[in-house]
Structure formats: C-alpha cells, structure tokens
Amino acid sequence: MTTLVSETGVGPLLRDWRERRRMSQLDLALRADSSARHISFIETGRSRPSEEMILRLSEHLEIPVREQNALLVAGGFAPRFSATDLDDPSMSTLREGMQQLLHGYEPYPAVIVDGAYNIVAANLGMTRLIEGVPEHLLTPPLNGMRITLHPEGMARRIRNFCEWRGHLLHQMERQMALARSEALRQVYDEVAAYPLPEGCDDLEGTEETPARYPYFALPMVIEHRGQMLTFISSICTFNTPMDVTVAELAIEAFLPADPATVDYLRSLTS
Known part of the structure; x- marks a missing residue:
C-alpha cells in the first residue's frame, strides 16, 4: 500500500x-x-x-x-541539521581552530568565507593584500567577490584581471549548479554586471583561453606597493559537517607562486 x-x-x-x-x-x-x-x-x-x-x-x-x-x-519531518551562529559559545573551539589556521599561514594571505563569500575571518596577510580598497566596499558584511571584482576594489591592481574574473565567475557558476543558494545568486548577478575594463570579454578566464602562465594553476597576479605578486589559490572545507553553518564555510589560502613573492611577504613581517 x-x-x-x-x-x-x-x-x-x-x-x-x-x-x-x-x-x-x-x-x-x-x-x-x-x-x-x-x-x-x-x-x-x-x-x-x-x-x-x-x-x-x-x-x-x-x-x-x-x-x-x-x-x-x-517530507513531513523535522530538520536534522542545526544552523548555529559562529558567535554561539558552542562554536568557540571552531573559532579558535580557524584563527590558528589563519595565523599559522602568515605572512601569506588567507581568508574564511561563508557560502555567499561573505568574509568570516582573515589574517594579517589578507588585510595587507586588500589595503587601499575604499571604505564603502568594506562595510559589513564584507564580501570577497565584491572586494575582488568591483572596479574600485582589488580589480584595479590585478594585472590578469580578465582571466581571474572569468575564473571566479566560473567557480560561482559551478557552485550554483550543485546547490540552490539565493544569496550566492544575488552576489553573482551583482559582480557579473560590473563594467569590464577595455579589452576584457567574458571568454577570458574560461577553458577556451590558452594558458599564458608557467604555473600548474591559474595565478592571481596583483600589484602591491609597486611590487608584483603572484599567488595560486587553494580552497578547503570541513569534512562531514553536521551543522549548516560549518558546512558552508571555506578556507581560501593564497600560495606564493614564485620566490619574489615569498621574499616580499616575508620582508613585510620583518
């Protein structure tokens, strides 16, 4: 029956x-x-x-x-997974662990974002990297995609902006194909509508663009205080999460892609 x-x-x-x-x-x-x-x-x-x-x-x-x-x-059942605020006392161990991860990655940039790329925490290396971003882009909640792709944000200093923009948009498109997220869709629609620099089109940064960099992954090439820095981005998430908030957190670390970038970042701490 x-x-x-x-x-x-x-x-x-x-x-x-x-x-x-x-x-x-x-x-x-x-x-x-x-x-x-x-x-x-x-x-x-x-x-x-x-x-x-x-x-x-x-x-x-x-x-x-x-x-x-x-x-x-x-299906007529109660939700199984909680959605605990990160400020909740029960999340203290998680918060401490994330801060240790960020601090341990110094002097290289690292950031923790939620499922819509709102910045949850960042280390000093990331703070240095986004210096110069205007105040109106730093109003909470800070959003990593907005800070990176807005014409007045980091976009002005990213020397391979067309490729990097294409990579980030494609990354968000993959995420939206795997899970419904109205918050992420709103961020995507906003940043995808930002005006493009001259000579930049939507094909750049996709698989159709020939590789122009001698790296194992697409780098982000960004200027900082007159110094050209090159990073490879790596993202990790929590294994087998049992809480909605934790499941949507991601730690993005920027690995220096050449010795000059390593030397420069270390010089800032000394």
Whole structure:
C-alpha cells in the first residue's frame, strides 16, 4: 500500500536533485540499496519516503546539509541539521581552530568565507593584500567577490584581471549548479554586471583561453606597493559537517607562486 503525497512534497525535489546530478533512477536505486520502481514512486508522489530514506538518498546525491533540511521538512519531518551562529559559545573551539589556521599561514594571505563569500575571518596577510580598497566596499558584511571584482576594489591592481574574473565567475557558476543558494545568486548577478575594463570579454578566464602562465594553476597576479605578486589559490572545507553553518564555510589560502613573492611577504613581517 502506498501513501499519496502532494506534488509539492519531497518527491519532485528529490527528482530535481537527481537530474542535477545526471543520475538515472536505476543508478540512484543501486547506490541507495533500493529499486528503480521505488525511486519512481517516491518522485511521482505515489510513495512517501521515510526520514531514513530521505537522508540516504541525500547522501548519494551529495545534497548540501541545508538542502537536506529542506527535503526533510517537505517530507513531513523535522530538520536534522542545526544552523548555529559562529558567535554561539558552542562554536568557540571552531573559532579558535580557524584563527590558528589563519595565523599559522602568515605572512601569506588567507581568508574564511561563508557560502555567499561573505568574509568570516582573515589574517594579517589578507588585510595587507586588500589595503587601499575604499571604505564603502568594506562595510559589513564584507564580501570577497565584491572586494575582488568591483572596479574600485582589488580589480584595479590585478594585472590578469580578465582571466581571474572569468575564473571566479566560473567557480560561482559551478557552485550554483550543485546547490540552490539565493544569496550566492544575488552576489553573482551583482559582480557579473560590473563594467569590464577595455579589452576584457567574458571568454577570458574560461577553458577556451590558452594558458599564458608557467604555473600548474591559474595565478592571481596583483600589484602591491609597486611590487608584483603572484599567488595560486587553494580552497578547503570541513569534512562531514553536521551543522549548516560549518558546512558552508571555506578556507581560501593564497600560495606564493614564485620566490619574489615569498621574499616580499616575508620582508613585510620583518
């Protein structure tokens, strides 16, 4: 016997996520130890999935924990994952750990951002890198994409701005394809609409642009106090997060890409 549920329930949402992941009903059924028939019944509303089934399908569909909460609510269950404010006392260990990571990376720039690239914390190296950005771009909440791509922000000093802009926009597009985020969509629409410098077009920075730099990844080349600095960006996230806030945090570290950049940054601390 099946239990009928509304078309606005969890079934259509799960189907949408499965299609986003380009996975067939059979593929998902095999991974989740179910049957294609059962997956079909869930998606069409002929069967109501249990809380365990929603979480199991979410795991194999790699659905972010914020969206898993939405699926549980749509299925008639309570949210499973909390969304704790970083200022909450229970987050003190996390805050201390993040500060240690940022401090340990000195003198190189590092920053922690949330899912919409709002800056949660930054080290002194990053503070130095963004010096000169006008006050109106530094009004909380500070947004890394806005500071980087705004014509009055770091964009003025990034010497390969066209390529770097293309890389950042493509990065946000990939994230939006994997998870719904209205906040990220708003940031993307804003920064993508900023006027382009002369000679810069939307193709630059994509895979269609031949590599012009002798590095293993696209660098950011930026001027700082008359010195040309070159960085490779690396992003890491927390493994198996059980809180929405933690799941959406990312630590971005800028690795010096040449000895001159290393020497210059070390000279600032001495």
